[in-house]
């Protein structure tokens with residue numbers, strides 16, 4: 054008994070953004086969950102709990118990164134360009150406490166088995182982790198041989214993605230191919246209670262969201278099944294995405310670096326424009342594309358150079374939003390509760406009683422100081438304290 058009591062943690066005097074601004078609260082943590090949340094500290098005093106006085110610092114839900122290449126992506130310019138797996142600390146130090154792994158262009162040397170294994174490894178290391186089956190191509194790569202069986206029978210698999218459209222690297226899927234996959238995902242989501250979404254990679258192609266619009270107008274599937282990402286990679290594509298959000302889709306911004314002269318919106322600018330457009334504030338999310346390659350192609354489809362996406366682009370985007378004058382509670386849902394809702398991760402993405410204790414503390418400069426995942430501190434006073442199997446302190 055004494056041992057379990059000693060595992061209780063009381064985070065006192067924190068300004069809690071749940072993501073809504075709750076004001077000063079005290080948060081009791083135990084068994085990996087939030088046991089209590091109150092403005093009366095006396096209500097939560099538990100003998101033996103370790104108290105952490107936040108001194109008024111802001112607590113926010115851990116970010117849910119709905120799109121990361123946890124196995125490493127890339128491989129688009131020869132075998133040496135295969136990106137290595139993303140280590141635990143790249144997520145936790147960036148405030149990411151839940152992640153959804155995807156396969157991208159290379160669903161040939163990478164497969165659902167290795168993605169599933171890496172997803173389970175991240176769970177073992179202490180963060181929330183799920184994955185999609187499939188990848189860019191059609192028919193989707195699977196583990197069991199069927200999209201439906203993968204989602205229904207493999208615990209971490211919650212949808213299909215990132216399936217590519219409007220991209221020279223895609224399978225150039227037809228509408229009927231897309232609808233068949235979407236229907237399998239939808240039904241598997243119903244059977245399993247999981248997200249059941251078709252997470253769509255949008256390329257630079259002029260066709261943009263055309264296939265998604267046709268899908269919505271020609272079938273009975275709910276709009277939420279179609280979940281486009283990289284919507285800010287072209288300005289015209291972004292406008293199409295806002296229209297789709299008004300029609301019921303949840304759309305996803307990618308926090309990739311954007312140059313001044315590029316026909317793209319940086320993630321912070323895109324979220325601001327989305328919220329100002331009056332589109333539903335709960336149908337927008339931001340993901341990192343961490344571990345993915347960020348290739349730049351010429352018009353012959355040859356790669357000119359490649360960067361790697363990083364989970365830290367999420368906190369950098371949040372910091373940009375805050376310095377531009379946006380309020381924390383207005384932008385936070387795109388990183389937390391909105392992602393939990395579209396992914397049907399009902400006990401994540403919010404600071405609330407009985408939820409998983411995934412919590413990030415921000416200092417007055419909007420820097421991450423402390424990160425708790427599943428009730429365990431992974432980052433304290435700006436230093437990573439829990440390391441993945443092959444990570445070292447340096």
Ligand SMILES: [Zn+2]
Nearest residue numbers: 157215254283
């Ligand atoms: Zn992609």
